[in-house]
Amino acid sequence: MTTSTAPAAAPQHSVIDELVCFALYNASHAITQTYRSVLAPWGLTYPQYLVFVVLWNEGAMPLGDLGRRLELDSGTLSPLTRRMEQAGYLERLRASDDARVVTIALTAEGERMREELAAVPACVAGAMKLDQSTAMQLRGMLHQLADDTRAFDAASSDPTETTGAPDAGR
């Protein structure tokens, strides 16, 4: 009715709110959204920013190594790095000793972005409103969760695994 009061669309409690998985999915999207607006001035996406972080801290490396750190495969990183190359942030170089390998290396412009984007983490941290101890606790839980879950995924798709008894009817 009056000005801009809440139009009765308050966050109602729904069943999905009880699911840890949905909380994870939802929080992840919310963070990505924050990065989207923070990175918008440079036309960067969150996965592209993650590529920057790895390369800034560890230097040039093959595309496969990058994928292992970010848990992304070539189907994702191939086009993603091509876009970053076209934007002038990095180069993709065929290794001379092994022609299968493509080394991903920052350009001078890409290195310069390290200072350009120095304020990004603090900006996102401001949105997250997490104190240090909670952040570390949360990070630990999430690492554990990702490790356990990926181990499960690998085991259930790989019949050579010997873990897990052949429990028939569960």
Place this chain on the structure above:
Amino acid sequence: MTTSTAPAAAPQHSVIDELVCFALYNASHAITQTYRSVLAPWGLTYPQYLVFVVLWNEGAMPLGDLGRRLELDSGTLSPLTRRMEQAGYLERLRASDDARVVTIALTAEGERMREELAAVPACVAGAMKLDQSTAMQLRGMLHQLADDTRAFDAASSDPTETTGAPDAGR
């Protein structure tokens, strides 16, 4: 080079926030991967499963309400629900009293999927290896994080917000 010991003169926010964001991003993908393999026999995706969960528990509702619960907009839910309709799981009905509204309602087949998929949560929980108290603690942190972050996103994109003095030249 890695495993930096205490960064003496580190400013308030440093790499730690980054790691939390990536841990979240990574864990979310890992869980989605688990759902992917668990739901594969029915050709369902994780967001489609979430739609089922909401509709099973709350019954038919407009597409917009569904989007508010899942934090997804019409650009995502419109094609998603069309695929689920084509698969025979639900119907999309124009409301008679308001022709703008499309009500999403499960078919008998969609209702039957509730028993069909009853084992899914336990299966995914088995992959996650979380005890109840940790799960609840994690869920609480993630809800808080998502709420804070979305509030920040909304405030920074909506100048009509009156929360605090809007920083002029920023």
Place this chain on the structure above:
DNA sequence: CACAATTCAGTTGTGCGCAACCTAATGGTC
């Protein structure tokens, strides 16, 4: 009633994210 503002769903375009597949290059074996 006229008409502007708002609401709701849909469409288009871009960028992940991943399965499935392809090709080229490499290494091991004979």
Place this chain on the structure above:
DNA sequence: GACCATTAGGTTGCGCACAACTGAATTGTG
């Protein structure tokens, strides 16, 4: 050298996720 399995990156196809836009329906106001 011929053969084969493996490895690295690329391509295709599909389904999200979201910004930006469209268009129809509804509501508020005079």
